[in-house]
Amino acid sequence: xxxxxxxxxxPAHIGTLRVASSFRNVHAIMHAPLGDDHFNVMxxxxxxxxxxxxxxxxxVDRHVLARGSRDKVVNNISRKDEEQRPDxxxxxxxxxxxxxxxxxxxFVDRASxxxxxxxxxxxxxxxxxxxxxxxxxxxxxxVRYFLNKxxxxxxxxxxxxxxxxxxxxxxxxxxxxxxxxxxxLKRLLGELGISINQIIPEGEFLRxxxxxxxxxxxxxxxxxxxxxxATFLEKEYGMPFISxxxxxxxxxxxxxxxxxxxxxxxxxxxxGKEVNYDLYVENQTKFVSQAAWFSKSIDCQxxxxxxxxxxxxxxxxxxxxxxxxxxMGIRVSCAGTYCKHDAERFNEQVQGLCDxxxxxxxxxxxxxxxxxxxxxxxxxxxxxxxxxxxxxIPCGVISSPVHIQNFPPGYRPFLGYEGSNQIxxxxxxxxxxxxxxxxxxxxxxxxxxxxxxxxxxxxxxxxNWSPKAESELRKIPGFVRxxxxxxxxxxxxxxxxxxxxxxxxxxxxxxxxx
Amino acid sequence: MKTSETLAFECETGxxxxxxxxxxxxWLYQKIEDSFFLVVGTKTCGYFLQNAxxxxxxxxxxxxxxxxxxxxxxxxxxxxxxxxxxxxxxxxDRNPCVIxxxxxxxxxxxxxDLEGIAPILEKRLGIPIVVARANGLDxxxxxxxxxxxxxxxxxxxxxxxxxxxxxxxxxxLVKNSSNSKDISQKKVLTKSNxxxxxxxxxxxxxxxxxxxxxxxxxxxxxxxxxxxxxxxHLGKGVYVCGVNPFLSRTATTLMxxxxxxxxxxxxxxxxxxxxxxxxxxxxxxxxxxxxxxxxENQIWKKxxxxxxxxxxxxxxxxxxxxxxxxxxxxxxxxxxxVYEIGIPYMDKRYQSAxxxxxxxxxxxxxxxxxxIVEKPDNYSQVQRMHELKPHLAITGMAHAxxxxxxxxxxxxxxxxxxxxxxxxxxxxxxxxxxTRPLRRKDGFTSNSRSLSKQTLGN
Ligand code: SF4
Numbered sequence: 001x002x003x004x005x006x007x008x009x010x011p012a013h014i015g016t017l018r019v020a021s022s023f024r025n026v027h028a029i030m031h032a033p034l035g036d037d038h039f040n041v042m043x044x045x046x047x048x049x050x051x052x053x054x055x056x057x058x059x060v061d062r063h064v065l066a067r068g069s070r071d072k073v074v075n076n077i078s079r080k081d082e083e084q085r086p087d088x089x090x091x092x093x094x095x096x097x098x099x100x101x102x103x104x105x106x107f108v109d110r111a112s113x114x115x116x117x118x119x120x121x122x123x124x125x126x127x128x129x130x131x132x133x134x135x136x137x138x139x140x141x142x143v144r145y146f147l148n149k150x151x152x153x154x155x156x157x158x159x160x161x162x163x164x165x166x167x168x169x170x171x172x173x174x175x176x177x178x179x180x181x182x183x184x185l186k187r188l189l190g191e192l193g194i195s196i197n198q199i200i201p202e203g204e205f206l207r208x209x210x211x212x213x214x215x216x217x218x219x220x221x222x223x224x225x226x227x228x229x230a231t232f233l234e235k236e237y238g239m240p241f242i243s244x245x246x247x248x249x250x251x252x253x254x255x256x257x258x259x260x261x262x263x264x265x266x267x268x269x270x271x272g273k274e275v276n277y278d279l280y281v282e283n284q285t286k287f288v289s290q291a292a293w294f295s296k297s298i299d300c301q302x303x304x305x306x307x308x309x310x311x312x313x314x315x316x317x318x319x320x321x322x323x324x325x326x327x328m329g330i331r332v333s334c335a336g337t338y339c340k341h342d343a344e345r346f347n348e349q350v351q352g353l354c355d356x357x358x359x360x361x362x363x364x365x366x367x368x369x370x371x372x373x374x375x376x377x378x379x380x381x382x383x384x385x386x387x388x389x390x391x392x393i394p395c396g397v398i399s400s401p402v403h404i405q406n407f408p409p410g411y412r413p414f415l416g417y418e419g420s421n422q423i424x425x426x427x428x429x430x431x432x433x434x435x436x437x438x439x440x441x442x443x444x445x446x447x448x449x450x451x452x453x454x455x456x457x458x459x460x461x462x463x464n465w466s467p468k469a470e471s472e473l474r475k476i477p478g479f480v481r482x483x484x485x486x487x488x489x490x491x492x493x494x495x496x497x498x499x500x501x502x503x504x505x506x507x508x509x510x511x512x513x514x
Numbered sequence: 515m516k517t518s519e520t521l522a523f524e525c526e527t528g529x530x531x532x533x534x535x536x537x538x539x540x541w542l543y544q545k546i547e548d549s550f551f552l553v554v555g556t557k558t559c560g561y562f563l564q565n566a567x568x569x570x571x572x573x574x575x576x577x578x579x580x581x582x583x584x585x586x587x588x589x590x591x592x593x594x595x596x597x598x599x600x601x602x603x604x605x606x607d608r609n610p611c612v613i614x615x616x617x618x619x620x621x622x623x624x625x626x627d628l629e630g631i632a633p634i635l636e637k638r639l640g641i642p643i644v645v646a647r648a649n650g651l652d653x654x655x656x657x658x659x660x661x662x663x664x665x666x667x668x669x670x671x672x673x674x675x676x677x678x679x680x681x682x683x684x685x686x687l688v689k690n691s692s693n694s695k696d697i698s699q700k701k702v703l704t705k706s707n708x709x710x711x712x713x714x715x716x717x718x719x720x721x722x723x724x725x726x727x728x729x730x731x732x733x734x735x736x737x738x739x740x741x742x743x744x745x746x747h748l749g750k751g752v753y754v755c756g757v758n759p760f761l762s763r764t765a766t767t768l769m770x771x772x773x774x775x776x777x778x779x780x781x782x783x784x785x786x787x788x789x790x791x792x793x794x795x796x797x798x799x800x801x802x803x804x805x806x807x808x809x810e811n812q813i814w815k816k817x818x819x820x821x822x823x824x825x826x827x828x829x830x831x832x833x834x835x836x837x838x839x840x841x842x843x844x845x846x847x848x849x850x851x852v853y854e855i856g857i858p859y860m861d862k863r864y865q866s867a868x869x870x871x872x873x874x875x876x877x878x879x880x881x882x883x884x885x886i887v888e889k890p891d892n893y894s895q896v897q898r899m900h901e902l903k904p905h906l907a908i909t910g911m912a913h914a915x916x917x918x919x920x921x922x923x924x925x926x927x928x929x930x931x932x933x934x935x936x937x938x939x940x941x942x943x944x945x946x947x948x949t950r951p952l953r954r955k956d957g958f959t960s961n962s963r964s965l966s967k968q969t970l971g972n
Pocket of ligand 1: 558
């Protein structure tokens with residue numbers, strides 16, 4: 001048992017539902033108790049979805065508990081099949097079905113006999129995988145299923161498209177800024193003369209999946225969803241894929257260079273000449289994106305050397321860390337992710353970019369880390385935003401878990417050249433607001449709030465502050481106050497001083513050079 | 515039963531959307547100030563709570579998950595030891611006066627003996643532990659509160675028996691001295707022993723207290739109380755009355771296990787409901803309620819602007835929180851036509867007074883009786899709505915946006931659970947909620963409807 005207040009990634013079935021409900025005309029039936037269809041609320045509310053979420057439950061109640069689902073699941077599948085004629089029905093297990101151990105595969109087999117639609121049992125175990133892993137797995141499963149089916153029917157199409165083309169794998173409902181990213185990605189590829197073969201799962205028909213292998217290569221913008229399917233396509237169909245996201249100018253340039261290589265594998269045959277995107281990248285970087293100029297401008301100089309903490313999913317946390325350090329000259333004291341399953345890769349990505357790496361699913365650990373480091377800004381999830389609120393540190397939200405605010409009607413991609421503009425804004429505004437906030441402090445202050453330097457961690461040092469020292473501390477600008485308190489306490493502890501007076505404060509200041 | 519002859523009751527497939535009953539921790543931890551709620555369940559439960567409760571989750575709420583892992587399911591780990599470790603941590607960090615364990619689907623299925631472990635740990639930790647099984651296998655949404663209150667009813671101190679004798683003497687006294695009103699009222703004030711059950715925000719609770727006090731019926735306690743150690747005394751000679759329609763288990767527990775006398779009344783929602791509720795309580799104590807009619811009329815008059823908007827409009831309740839019958843009755847009284855009252859579960863005994871009041875209101879307002887659909891089927895309901903074209907659908911958030919996109923105005927039902935809707939003075943809040951979608955109707959958005967890909971029919 002684990003005492004938990006908050007989780008970054010949801011349960012497995014959420015991942016499956018995200019994939020299933022993103023495809024067009026696919027219906028998911030959850031094997032779940034009443035009340036577990038909260039996914040519908042989330043999708044309908046946060047994305048302001050106009051259509052009914054194609055998810056229903058085959059309700060597990062006392063009756064089912066006592067006697068098993070019997071025909072209930074099969075009936076529910078057949079009913080949906082008749083009512084809405086979906087192309088496919090995905091039976092989705094939940095934590096409840098994981099322990100009931102009913103033979104869901106058997107239900108699926110039986111229902112398949114009567115249904116027009118393809119019935120699939122999502123192969124995810126609640127206790128083994130989380131939302132992100134499950135979404136990856138389900139997407140892989142569906143792609144495999146329909147490609148194998150097409151192969152058996154002899155309808156699969158493996159001939160490459162005449163012009164260079166790509167699949168985008170991993171755009172889905174409830175993804176962080178996914179819709180905007182997708183648009184930006186399409187534009188980027190379009191400008192390189194690459195057409196989009198398919199985008200999955202978002203909005204694609206399953207019957208079209210047989211044409212997936214016609215693309216020249218695959219793009220997996222987020223490591224969290226799509227890697228497994230892309231790996232499968234590489235192994236079975238020899239399709240190369242790019243899984244380094246084009247987030248930030250450097251990454252985008254890398255991304256385009258990767259594409260150039262992949263296109264040139266076939267270009268001389270199909271196009272009669274090789275492509276070269278150098279000019280495109282230069283043009284975009286210099287003139288289209290403002291991010292490069294921005295980081296040279298005086299504004300950004302002010303940010304140089306400022307401290308930040310980063311935390312989020314593996315894709316976003318790693319990319320943002322790289323942007324902060326390499327493109328904006330900001331010091332990242334700590335970079336972290338909750339994607340434990342991708343820890344190794346994450347470590348590799350941020351190696352040498354930050355002082356410290358933290359990999360945890362426990363938000364209190366992140367909170368304590370932030371309280372200890374006291375960065376000038378945080379880049380994290382909604383949770384970090386609230387941690388920041390409590391200790392007066394501004395936060396830019398860069399990653400899911402998502403919130404209704406993360407579905408802005410305005411255009412806000414994170415990917416590509418427009419994405420880097422957006423990220424510049426986000427970073428600059430976070431720091432800038434922070435500075436503005438502290439200016440009153442510097443000029444004598446209107447500090448009626450009292451000192452807010454309470455660390456979040458429980459292991460407080462047992463040291464007293466004299467009232468004089470306490471009021472001296474209050475005169476120090478807010479954004480360094482916490483740090484001075486900490487350094488002074490550290491100094492006092494080292495020198496066995498139990499009460500901190502003004503003298504001790506200055507002694508500590510001389511010792512350390514802040 | 516009389517009402518069932520006239521009102522049409524149906525039962526569908528139970529394929530409907532509602533909140534899981536564990537959501538009751540959201541309002542109960544705020545109501546019972548010294549409590550801590552521990553939900554013993556899985557990531558599914560945790561994720562639901564975290565998303566359903568929105569920002570409160572960031573405010574260091576007094577609830578948490580004891581998240582079950584694979585080792586707990588396969589019984590590799592010892593439940594008692596695990597729970598002890600977690601509760602000890604809660605005790606150290608938060609020092610609550612009571613810990614509620616909320617059992618979930620998983621604890622039901624693996625048959626974790628929460629009721630057996632609780633008394634042992636209660637002794638070891640020196641903290642009361644109350645177990646309530648509020649899971650999605652058995653209950654819907656607000657019924658979660660019902661299970662918690664029913665569990666709490668066992669913890670209320672015993673009402674001293676000797677008082678009973680006095681109150682009988684007293685009742686005869688009241689009967690014989692109807693002309694010497696002063697004396698009798700004073701007596702009643704001290705002897706009525708009325709306990710109300712149902713969790714309401716404290717300001718609403720005091721409004722209801724006040725309404726009753728005006729009739730010289732003092733309320734001797736509430737279940738739940740603001741603090742755990744202020745639970746009301748229960749026992750023979752205590753009258754209990756519910757303020758919410760979803761508290762049937764609590765009512766049963768109070769009657770059967772605590773030997774209280776249940777006052778069956780319509781619920782104090784809307785000025786009509788509030789008046790009927792007070793009148794019923796007064797009649798139990800042989801008091802002639804005074805000034806209620808004027809007060810009700812006043813409220814109707816005060817809200818004329820809103821009621822005008824509602825007159826002649828129709829409404830469809832999809833059903834997810836058990837407040838449906840009372841709100842429908844109120845809206846019919848406001849001149850609306852109710853096509854359908856979907857409801858998760860209908861206890862015809864506990865709600866009997868409310869049901870006949872509904873029937874009565876329909877006759878009075880010359881409106882057709884709505885059909886009452888227990889365990890509704892959301893898919894079929896949407897089909898019916900397609901035909902009926904109601905002016906307003908009261909529905910969960912899963913259906914609200916899609917229905918709006920299909921030209922049906924909606925009001926989220928959950929808001930009724932969290933808004934202050936009890937008592938005469940809060941009638942305006944209910945009306946405010948119901949008319950909100952109708953009031954904005956004339957804006958420019960009404961011309962740019964039906965933007966969705968799916969159609970309602972298929
Ligand atoms: S329905 Fe059951 S499993 Fe789902 S959230 Fe509620 S208690 Fe947990």
